[in-house]
Amino acid sequence: MARKLHLEPYEGPAGGWGSIKSVARHMAKQGVMPGATAELMVQNKPDGFMCVSCAWAKPRPTHAAEFCENGAKATFAEITKKRATPDFFAKHTASELREWSDHDLEEVGRLTHPMRFNHDLDRYEPVEWDEAISDIGRELRAIGARDPRRAVFYTSGRASLEASYMYQLFARMFGHNNLPDSSNMCHESTSVALPESIGVPVGTVRLEDFDEVDLILFFGQNVGSNSPRMLHQLKDAVERGTTIITFNPLRERGLERFVDPQNPAQMLSTDQTQISNLYYQVRAGGDIAAITGICKALFTLDRESRDGAGWGVFDTEFIAEHTDGFAGLEAFVAAQEWGELERESGLTRTDMEMVAKIYAKSRNVIGIYGMGLTQHKLGVETVQMLVNLLLLRGNIGRPGAGICPVRGHSNVQGQRTVGISEKPELVPLDRLAEQFDFEPPREKGHDTVETCEGIIKGEVDAFIGLGGNFLRAVPDRGPMETHWPHMRLTVQIATKLNRSHLFNGQTAYLLPCLGRIEIDRQASGEQMVSMEDSTGVFHSSHGKREPASEHLRSEPWIVANMAKATLGPRNNGPDWDGWVSNYDLVRDAIAQTWPDMFGGFNTRIREKGGFGKPIPARERKWNTETGKANFITPSALNASFDTGEDDGVLRLVTLRSNDQFNTTVYGYRDRFRGIYGSRMVVLLNEADMERFDLDKGQEIALVAKADDGVHRRLDGLTVVPYDIPRGCVGAYYPEANVLVPLYQRAERSHVPAAKSVPVTIVPMRENTA
Numbered sequence: 106m107a108r109k110l111h112l113e114p115y116e117g118p119a120g121g122w123g124s125i126k127s128v129a130r131h132m133a134k135q136g137v138m139p140g141a142t143a144e145l146m147v148q149n150k151p152d153g154f155m156c157v158s159c160a161w162a163k164p165r166p167t168h169a170a171e172f173c174e175n176g177a178k179a180t181f182a183e184i185t186k187k188r189a190t191p192d193f194f195a196k197h198t199a200s201e202l203r204e205w206s207d208h209d210l211e212e213v214g215r216l217t218h219p220m221r222f223n224h225d226l227d228r229y230e231p232v233e234w235d236e237a238i239s240d241i242g243r244e245l246r247a248i249g250a251r252d253p254r255r256a257v258f259y260t261s262g263r264a265s266l267e268a269s270y271m272y273q274l275f276a277r278m279f280g281h282n283n284l285p286d287s288s289n290m291c292h293e294s295t296s297v298a299l300p301e302s303i304g305v306p307v308g309t310v311r312l313e314d315f316d317e318v319d320l321i322l323f324f325g326q327n328v329g330s331n332s333p334r335m336l337h338q339l340k341d342a343v344e345r346g347t348t349i350i351t352f353n354p355l356r357e358r359g360l361e362r363f364v365d366p367q368n369p370a371q372m373l374s375t376d377q378t379q380i381s382n383l384y385y386q387v388r389a390g391g392d393i394a395a396i397t398g399i400c401k402a403l404f405t406l407d408r409e410s411r412d413g414a415g416w417g418v419f420d421t422e423f424i425a426e427h428t429d430g431f432a433g434l435e436a437f438v439a440a441q442e443w444g445e446l447e448r449e450s451g452l453t454r455t456d457m458e459m460v461a462k463i464y465a466k467s468r469n470v471i472g473i474y475g476m477g478l479t480q481h482k483l484g485v486e487t488v489q490m491l492v493n494l495l496l497l498r499g500n501i502g503r504p505g506a507g508i509c510p511v512r513g514h515s516n517v518q519g520q521r522t523v524g525i526s527e528k529p530e531l532v533p534l535d536r537l538a539e540q541f542d543f544e545p546p547r548e549k550g551h552d553t554v555e556t557c558e559g560i561i562k563g564e565v566d567a568f569i570g571l572g573g574n575f576l577r578a579v580p581d582r583g584p585m586e587t588h589w590p591h592m593r594l595t596v597q598i599a600t601k602l603n604r605s606h607l608f609n610g611q612t613a614y615l616l617p618c619l620g621r622i623e624i625d626r627q628a629s630g631e632q633m634v635s636m637e638d639s640t641g642v643f644h645s646s647h648g649k650r651e652p653a654s655e656h657l658r659s660e661p662w663i664v665a666n667m668a669k670a671t672l673g674p675r676n677n678g679p680d681w682d683g684w685v686s687n688y689d690l691v692r693d694a695i696a697q698t699w700p701d702m703f704g705g706f707n708t709r710i711r712e713k714g715g716f717g718k719p720i721p722a723r724e725r726k727w728n729t730e731t732g733k734a735n736f737i738t739p740s741a742l743n744a745s746f747d748t749g750e751d752d753g754v755l756r757l758v759t760l761r762s763n764d765q766f767n768t769t770v771y772g773y774r775d776r777f778r779g780i781y782g783s784r785m786v787v788l789l790n791e792a793d794m795e796r797f798d799l800d801k802g803q804e805i806a807l808v809a810k811a812d813d814g815v816h817r818r819l820d821g822l823t824v825v826p827y828d829i830p831r832g833c834v835g836a837y838y839p840e841a842n843v844l845v846p847l848y849q850r851a852e853r854s855h856v857p858a859a860k861s862v863p864v865t866i867v868p869m870r871e872n873t874a
């Protein structure tokens with residue numbers, strides 16, 4: 106469907122009436138009755154369900170309404186009245202559906218029946234569960250007999266702790282650690298960086314720290330669109346006098362101003378809470394340089410203070426007692442020239458000195474970050490550089506301070522906690538061996554990028570997807586779509602149709618599952634599941650709605666039955682049927698595997714507000730090799746694959762709009778950025794438009810600059826002048842994924858470097874002439 110681009114600068118705040126209108130629009134679009142607000146009122150509440158959108162922390166006590174605009178959209182998307190029935194699939198071939206947009210595919214509605222793909226007819230056909238499950242078991246057994254490494258078990262970050270635990274056990278009993286998950290494209294840079302720096306793979310901040318924070322350094326996270334509930338903590342902090350300094354190439358509205366849509370007084374007044382006091386439009390990939398500049402200014406301030414017989418600005422006691430590597434950082438920082446720091450960061454020396462001054466005066470500091478730091482060539486080192494800055498003043502391991510990665514999917518952090526990981530050293534394999542009487546595989550499995558490479562090379566025979574839209578989310582979409590159908594078996598467990606379901610292995614199933622908002626009835630009665638939020642707190646989630654179809658099965662049921670069909674009966678193995686009949690028994694097994702973290706799981710998860718897991722770095726216990734918190738010196742200032750030497754090369758930032766959840770496109774209204782009607786846009790600085798002789802509204806193509814000889818090109822992008830640093834361009838994810846080369850990934854974590862992809866511009870005028 107052709108869509109018309111419409112630009113209309115947004116003058117309002119994040120939240121506010123715009124947010125209410127948007128919620129109402131999506132409710133109507135999904136055919137959800139106004140009565141469904143009952144669902145919203147129990148979202149993220151102790152006896153309610155945990156939002157299917159982001160992973161941000163749930164406060165205790167909760168607000169009257171603990172949902173946000175985008176959480177509401179995610180809820181409506183799941184409880185929609187629309188259905189993707191066997192009738193629908195009888196009418197449309199896969200080839201035809203591959204021409205549909207992501208938005209239109211998801212709009213078909215909830216999947217209702219298990220489906221098997223018929224290659225002769227190029228269509229999905231309904232199949233009985235029993236038949237699907239036994240066929241999948243047969244296929245997996247055949248593949249496993251050849252080599253279990255040829256099967257991959259992917260998870261997108263929504264599946265519950267219970268389903269995830271069962272799934273990783275299934276994969277390991279099948280014979281390999283091929284357990285890539287969406288966090289391989291997301292916060293894997295965090296999971297690699299933080300253990301080296303501070304000995305934990307997760308953030309150290311809890312909600313209560315927001316009550317005492319004096320300064321928030323906010324890097325590369327778009328709170329207004331992607332974790333709007335956090336705006337409440339930010340607003341409260343600002344009203345208490347907290348300073349917020351933001352680093353982001355784009356001026357994101359949620360980081361500028363906010364009106365609480367649940368605060369009637371503020372809604373009726375003209376009051377807005379200003380979120381950021383200072384806003385620095387750092388160059389994409391320029392954060393290491395920016396933080397190094399801030400550190401450089403801090404070293405000067407420290408010296409000046411000591412020369413004047415002051416105490417200095419560093420927390421020398423903390424540094425001496427708790428850290429290692431300070432001298433290395435000092436030498437690195439001293440060696441950097443201001444000119445270079447300015448060029449790489451896109452900020453001025455005065456900017457960086459200003460931040461240093463404020464930082465030096467602030468007692469409690471939190472560093473918050475998202476994809477703007479993790480998705481670069483030096484994503485891991487960028488995260489570590491932010492930790493370095495915090496460590497200089499002892500801002501880790503005390504109230505009101507810490508490092509706060511904002512996780513994406515609602516249970517992506519929890520899945521790692523219960524064993525979804527391709528890295529065997531992160532999982533207590535010996536305990537699993539003892540608990541279930543099998544010899545777990547010890548070899549490292551495939552992460553997401555390695556899975557893609559394996560599929561392209563023909564080394565993967567089976568892909569099982571527990572949620573997600575793998576083909577659409579990964580880099581190098583072109584070759585991925587070409588090679589995908591060569592696999593022997595593809596199984597997609599999903600709630601809604603997406604593009605990944607339209608590329609099928611020789612045997613292919615699409616299995617519909619319950620969403621989290623739906624009531625999950627098993628032999629022992631209604632079941633609850635659990636998840637971990639971004640701050641390491643576990644919560645229960647209770648389904649509230651009748652399932653979209655009687656043929657849906659829960660994720661634990663599907664995983665257990667695939668496992669049984671594949672692995673056959675085993676003495677002393679998992680009690681798959683018992684687990685499905687009562688999820689308490691899965692939680693008991695989890696508690697047995699991780700007694701320190703999950704001891705008393707079934708009791709504690711039923712307490713209001715859930716329970717937190719131990720985060721040793723919060724107590725200044727450092728589980729690192731040195732036994733200390735480590736200053737880790739970066740290898741370069743430029744985090745990007747673009748060397749910066751060629752002026753014709755720009756850094757592409759792939760963006761989420763305010764009207765999508767990852768590859769799920771709710772609509773075409775990116776309200777805060779004022780872009781409506783089309784997602785095929787390219788955001789450009791006016792100086793760059795002039796430099797490349799481009800007009801507003803003109804069509805261009807982007808071509809990736811890569812040195813592997815592969816031509817990657819995206820046509821049909823309309824030029825939108827935008828307040829973005831010179832040399833940076835913005836385009837939407839997932840459309841722009843064709844431009845991201847698989848090999849351009851964070852060196853240490855393999856997270857695709859989707860926030861600074863080197864590209865060049867091809868004007869279509871020239872091209873069509």
Ligand SMILES: Nc1nc2c(c(=O)[nH]1)N[C@H]1C(S)=C(S)[C@@H](COP(=O)(O)OP(=O)(O)OC[C@H]3O[C@@H](n4cnc5c(=O)[nH]c(N)nc54)[C@H](O)[C@@H]3O)O[C@H]1N2
Pocket residue numbers: 158159160175291324325326327328330331332352353354355357387388389390391392474475476477478511512513514758759760761763765766767768860861
């Ligand atoms: N409504 C909604 N909520 C979501 C999602 C969604 O798609 N929609 N996705 C979920 C998931 S899985 C995730 S991981 C999170 C993602 O949430 P975020 O971490 O916010 O991810 P993005 O929106 O991709 O980009 C983050 C920001 O980084 C900035 N940025 C880009 N490059 C740089 C850089 O080099 N330096 C700095 N400092 N900033 C940069 C961009 O301008 C953007 O504002 O949100 C989760 N929540």
Ligand SMILES: Nc1nc2c(c(=O)[nH]1)N[C@H]1C(S)=C(S)[C@@H](COP(=O)(O)OP(=O)(O)OC[C@H]3O[C@@H](n4cnc5c(=O)[nH]c(N)nc54)[C@H](O)[C@@H]3O)O[C@H]1N2
Pocket residue numbers: 211261262263264287288290291292476480513514571572573574575578579598599600601602603618619620621660759760766767768769838839841842845859
């Ligand atoms: N260029 C670029 N690429 C990126 C990113 C970027 O910023 N730029 N971001 C990356 C990030 S951070 C992430 S997390 C990945 C996202 O990658 P994925 O997690 O693989 O993708 P999603 O779009 O979140 O998956 C949406 C699908 O999940 C299914 N689903 C929804 N709810 C459920 C459920 O309850 N159960 C099951 N079984 N299925 C369900 C639906 O079928 C829906 O179509 O993309 C990555 N790719």
Ligand SMILES: [Mo]
Pocket residue numbers: 287288290291292512513514
């Ligand atoms: Mo993510």
